[in-house]
Amino acid sequence: xxxxxxxxxxxxxxxxxxxxxxxxxxxxxxxxxxxxxxxxxxxxxxxxxxxxxxxxxxxxxxxxxxxxxxxxxxxxxxxxxxxxxxxxxxxxxxxxxxxxxxxxxxx
Amino acid sequence: xxxxxxxxxxxxxxxxxxxxxxxxxxxxxxxxxxxxxxxxxxxxxxxxxxxxxxxxxxxxxxxxxxxxxxxxxxxxxxxxxxxxxxxxxxxxxxxxxxxxxxxxxxxxxxxxxxxxxxx
Numbered sequence: 001x002x003x004x005x006x007x008x009x010x011x012x013x014x015x016x017x018x019x020x021x022x023x024x025x026x027x028x029x030x031x032x033x034x035x036x037x038x039x040x041x042x043x044x045x046x047x048x049x050x051x052x053x054x055x056x057x058x059x060x061x062x063x064x065x066x067x068x069x070x071x072x073x074x075x076x077x078x079x080x081x082x083x084x085x086x087x088x089x090x091x092x093x094x095x096x097x098x099x100x101x102x103x104x105x106x107x
Numbered sequence: 108x109x110x111x112x113x114x115x116x117x118x119x120x121x122x123x124x125x126x127x128x129x130x131x132x133x134x135x136x137x138x139x140x141x142x143x144x145x146x147x148x149x150x151x152x153x154x155x156x157x158x159x160x161x162x163x164x165x166x167x168x169x170x171x172x173x174x175x176x177x178x179x180x181x182x183x184x185x186x187x188x189x190x191x192x193x194x195x196x197x198x199x200x201x202x203x204x205x206x207x208x209x210x211x212x213x214x215x216x217x218x219x220x221x222x223x224x225x226x
Contacts, residue, residue: 001168034212036152043201043219044144044152049212087152091211095167096142101151 002026002090006099012107018076021102023088025069032092033071035064038101039084047086048073080106109134113202113220120226125192127220129185129202134215136160136178140205141185142213143176145198153198157205158185192224 003026013019023033031051036044046055048064051071061076075082083106088099115127129141143155156166158176166174175188185202199219205211 032210034210036213038152043203043216044213045216046212046214049206049208050210053208055212055214089152089154089213091205094165096154096157096211098144098152098154 001095002029002093002097004088004090004097004099006088006102008102009100010103010105012105013078014107015078015080017078018074019078019104020075021073021086021088021104023071023073023090023099025071025090025092028069029090029092031066032090033064033066034089034091035062035073036087036089037082037084038087044087075104078104109204109215111202111204111215111217113200113217115200115220115222117221118223118225119192119196121193121224122191125187125189125196125222125224127187127200127202127222129187129217131183131185131204134204136180136183136185138207140211141178142203142205143185143187144201144203144213146201146219147195147198155187155200194224196222197224198222 005024033051035048038044051066052064110132137160140157142157158164164176173190202217203213204215206214
């Protein structure tokens with residue numbers, strides 16, 4: 001199985017801040033990496049796919065990048081609605097796996 | 108607009124079989140993979156498995172021995188059966204469509220079905 005190590009597990013930030021969340025794959029997954037946002041009581045929502053492509057309708061303050069087996073989700077200028085939990089997911093291996101999640105909280 | 112809806116019993120007894128159905132409307136079953144994901148209370152997301160229109164399914168290794176996912180394209184339904192359940196299988200179960208793009212992002216999700224394993 002391909003393991004995804006996501007960090008940090010939690011993060012406190014203020015409105016207007018820029019934050020980054022990282023996922024590291026245990027082996028090469030090329031660009032088979034997606035990012036999701038989940039708010040309490042809701043299903044996850046797709047933000048970015050193929051490591052860096054913004055899903056339609058998602059604000060441009062969300063960006064994704066990759067470097068080898070490291071993948072980063074950046075949110076510039078945090079808005080109140082961005083405080084949520086974020087998950088990465090790899091879809092390269094035979095079995096797909098999610099990262100452990102990062103809870104983004106208001107400082 | 109694609110809509111995805113999970114349905115099934117909210118309570119299952121230990122050692123019995125958990126059965127859920129995902130019904131798709133507003134879009135085609137083909138050519139997508141249809142995924143099941145679960146989330147235990149207060150925990151993260153766990154990918155369970157997926158199925159293609161021709162019935163080919165892939166499962167999480169940790170659940171493979173207990174799991175069966177099938178598709179009925181005529182009814183536009185995807186079914187999940189998980190046998191010999193325990194309290195550890197208590198979770199919200201989501202059905203989600205994978206886009207056909209290479210990384211198969213999950214672009215449409217149901218609202219989830221809470222299943223509690225309890226006697």
